[in-house]
Amino acid sequence: MAFAVDLVFGDPYGFPHPVRGIGWLVAKTERFIRNRFTTARGLKVSGTFMAFCVPALVWGVAFSVLEIAGFIHPLLYHLLNILMLYTTLSVKSLGYEVGKVHKALRKGDIVGAQKALSYLVSRETKDLDDQGIIRAAVETVAENTVDGVISPLFYAFLGGAPLAMCYKAINTLDSMVGYKNEKYIHLGWASARLDDLANFIPARLAGLIIPLASGVCGFHMFNSFRIVLRDRRNHASPNAGFPEAAVAGALGVQLGGESTYFGKKIKKPTLGDPMVPLEPKHIKAGIRIMYTAATIMVTAGFLISRWV
Numbered sequence: 180m181a182f183a184v185d186l187v188f189g190d191p192y193g194f195p196h197p198v199r200g201i202g203w204l205v206a207k208t209e210r211f212i213r214n215r216f217t218t219a220r221g222l223k224v225s226g227t228f229m230a231f232c233v234p235a236l237v238w239g240v241a242f243s244v245l246e247i248a249g250f251i252h253p254l255l256y257h258l259l260n261i262l263m264l265y266t267t268l269s270v271k272s273l274g275y276e277v278g279k280v281h282k283a284l285r286k287g288d289i290v291g292a293q294k295a296l297s298y299l300v301s302r303e304t305k306d307l308d309d310q311g312i313i314r315a316a317v318e319t320v321a322e323n324t325v326d327g328v329i330s331p332l333f334y335a336f337l338g339g340a341p342l343a344m345c346y347k348a349i350n351t352l353d354s355m356v357g358y359k360n361e362k363y364i365h366l367g368w369a370s371a372r373l374d375d376l377a378n379f380i381p382a383r384l385a386g387l388i389i390p391l392a393s394g395v396c397g398f399h400m401f402n403s404f405r406i407v408l409r410d411r412r413n414h415a416s417p418n419a420g421f422p423e424a425a426v427a428g429a430l431g432v433q434l435g436g437e438s439t440y441f442g443k444k445i446k447k448p449t450l451g452d453p454m455v456p457l458e459p460k461h462i463k464a465g466i467r468i469m470y471t472a473a474t475i476m477v478t479a480g481f482l483i484s485r486w487v
Contacts (some may be wrong), residue, residue: 180261180264181262181263181264181267181335181342182268182270182332182473182477184261184265185265185268185269185270185271186270187271188265188271189270189271189272189275190266190269190271190272195349196266197237197263197266197344197370198266198347198351198473201209201233201237201348201351202351202355203379204236204237205233205351205352205355205356206231206322206355206473208229208232208233209229209299209356209366210281211227212226212366213366214471215366219365222365222366223365223368223369223442225364226356226365226368226369226370227368227369228368229352229356229366229369229370230349230352230369230370230372230373231369231373233348233352234345234346234348234352234373234387235345236348236350237343237344237347237348238341238342238345238348239341241263241340241341241344241345242341244259244263245259245263245339245340245341245364247261248260259340259427260339260340263340263341263343263344264335264339264340264343266344266347267331267335267343267344267346267347268322268327268328268331268332269326269327269328269331270327270328270469270470270473271319272327273323273328273396273466273469274320274466274469274470275325276295276299277299277316277319277320277465278462278463279295280292280295280296280299280312280462281316281459281462281466282317283295283464284309284312284313284459284462285459289308289309289312292309292312293305293307293312293468296312296315296316296319297316299316299319300315300319301358302315302395302438302439302440303438303439303440306439307461310456310457313457313458313459313461313462314432314434314436314457316434316465317426317427317430317432317434317461317462317465318380318423318434319456320390320426320462320465320466320469321422321423321425321426321427321434321469322419322422322423322467323387323469324389324422324469324472325378325381325382325385325418325419325421325422325427326378326474328469328472328473328474328476329381329382329384329385329388329472329473330346330350330377330378330381331343331346331347332463332473332476332477332480333380333381333384333476333480334346334377334385335480336480336483336484346377349370349373349374349377350374350377352367352370352373352374353367353368353370353371353374354428355370355375356370357370357371357374358371359371361389375416375417375418378418379417379418381418382417382418382421382422383421384421384476385409385421385422385425385472386407386421386422386424386425386477388472388475388478388479389403389407389422389425389426389429389468389472390404390407390428390429391444391472391474391475392468392469392474392475393425393426393428393429393468395471395472395475396429396464396467396468396471397435398429398430398468399428399429399430399431399436400429400463402429402431403425403426403428403429404425404428405428406424406425406427406428406451406452407421407424407425407428409424409452410424410427410428410448410449410450410451411424413435413436413447413448413449413450414447414448414450415447420450423435424450424451424452426465426468427450427451428450428451429464429468430455430464430465431451431452431454431455432451432453432454432455432456432457432461433449433450433451433452433453434449434450434451435447435449435450435451436449
């Protein structure tokens with residue numbers, strides 16, 4: 180039900196999304212820590228404390244709310260359970276936001292595509308040409324197929340809405356403080372490592388599910404598997420290489436290469452083979468694969484949960 184609600188409504192603008200509340204909590208906690216600690220050791224220890232306490236608090240609140248709702252009435256429990264699970268998913272919103280990049284490129288609006296992309300990635304977009312924009316958009320939809328789709332579904336099937344909400348807290352921490360720059364290298368170290376751990380199994384599931392989804396969509400399923408096996412480690416992240424390699428192989432394109440982060444150019448290893456040049460249609464193809472992978476994950480999780 181939560182998956183169906185997400186497909187219909189996505190994340191409406193102005194909706195009081197729990198992730199915004201988690202973001203507020205992270206920002207307040209960061210400010211509290213920085214007002215009291217300035218040394219590398221102090222920031223690292225307090226950052227580790229934050230990385231575990233924020234998700235634990237989110238899990239506790241979600242669990243308590245559902246327990247109280249169940250005590251009041253079973254229907255209230257189910258409604259709140261569906262609502263919580265719905266807020267952990269980003270299927271329609273991811274497709275819609277990445278679709279803005281595709282729409283701008285189809286109109287020949289490079290500046291508009293750069294701006295739409297800037298809301299989705301941490302790399303600098305103002306100097307990207309159309310090839311760079313397409314590559315970044317395809318990489319983003321591939322990586323977020325794990326973060327916004329497969330991982331929350333994985334934890335929802337394992338531990339219901341409270342565990343899925345806990346995962347979103349971990350993911351939000353990583354997106355806010357898990358950077359390897361001077362500002363966050365110490366404070367965000369534990370958050371980044373915890374996010375890597377949380378996505379470890381879902382990312383590897385993506386290495387199986389995305390090729391299957393690619394085959395369903397009419398793309399190169401076996402090449403997707405081949406590129407995953409060959410290039411999955413060609414990424415600084417221990418997890419992002421799996422979905423990005425899978426999508427690169429499915430579309431017959433090459434991802435990775437040079438990108439600029441916080442004014443610094445970084446040369447990343449490539450994933451996939453440039454069988455065809457990147458085109459705007461590959462963004463739409465990545466979105467189709469993401470939707471199909473989400474459907475496969477929901478179906479498989481439901482069937483397995485019936486058997487266990």
